[in-house]
Amino acid sequence: MTGQGRWWKVWLLVLAAFPLLGSSEGPSGLHLRLFEPTETTVKIGERVRLRGLLTNRSRNSMLVVKPGDGSESGWREPYVYYSARRWTDGRWQEVERQPIGRCGLYNADWTKDVVTLKPGQSLELGDWLPDLESSFKLTPGKYRFCLHYRYSQGGNKESKAGFPVPTSLKGVSPYEVRSNDLIELTFTE
Numbered sequence: 001m002t003g004q005g006r007w008w009k010v011w012l013l014v015l016a017a018f019p020l021l022g023s024s025e026g027p028s029g030l031h032l033r034l035f036e037p038t039e040t041t042v043k044i045g046e047r048v049r050l051r052g053l054l055t056n057r058s059r060n061s062m063l064v065v066k067p068g069d070g071s072e073s074g075w076r077e078p079y080v081y082y083s084a085r086r087w088t089d090g091r092w093q094e095v096e097r098q099p100i101g102r103c104g105l106y107n108a109d110w111t112k113d114v115v116t117l118k119p120g121q122s123l124e125l126g127d128w129l130p131d132l133e134s135s136f137k138l139t140p141g142k143y144r145f146c147l148h149y150r151y152s153q154g155g156n157k158e159s160k161a162g163f164p165v166p167t168s169l170k171g172v173s174p175y176e177v178r179s180n181d182l183i184e185l186t187f188t189e
Contacts, residue, residue, distance in 0.1 A: 029058025034147040034179040041186045048132050052125035052147045056117035063168055066113040070106030072130035077110040079150040082135050087142040100134045111166045142186050147179040
């Protein structure tokens with residue numbers, strides 16, 4: 001085989017694998033998107049409101065759990081949280097999450113928040129996304145944030161109260177979907 005023929009096969013393999021690289025799709029065909037706010041330079045202490053969207057990209061309807069009071073802390077299903085990296089010393093370095101300070105009251109019964117997403121339908125993650133400043137100790141600098149949606153059949157290690165998994169979700173294995181839409185924000189004094 002000529003050198004040119006081998007390169008053609010290599011490119012074919014690369015193109016076949018390309019859709020899998022960087023995918024944020026969970027095993028169930030869910031896709032998570034994180035939207036950038038209008039202002040990308042923010043003073044420390046100012047609230048940043050981010051928006052997340054969970055979309056069913058499969059050909060079948062699927063059941064998901066709407067986030068509620070306690071999801072941002074992992075106390076109920078689903079656990080919705082951010083991971084962050086900070087530009088430090090010429091590279092992106094992981095930022096440690098801190099526990100979210102909050103009262104002990106929350107909506108523990110997540111089983112009533114199960115909804116059906118039809119193919120192509122989306123779920124706005126709404127008001128229960130965690131606040132960036134309560135999730136991380138932010139200092140001036142450039143950050144990248146990623147959103148996570150984790151369903152664990154009621155078994156989050158942070159969970160405060162257990163509810164039996166509804167019959168409708170018994171066959172759904174635990175999964176986590178991560179947004180591939182990293183947003184970049186600069187925090188200033």
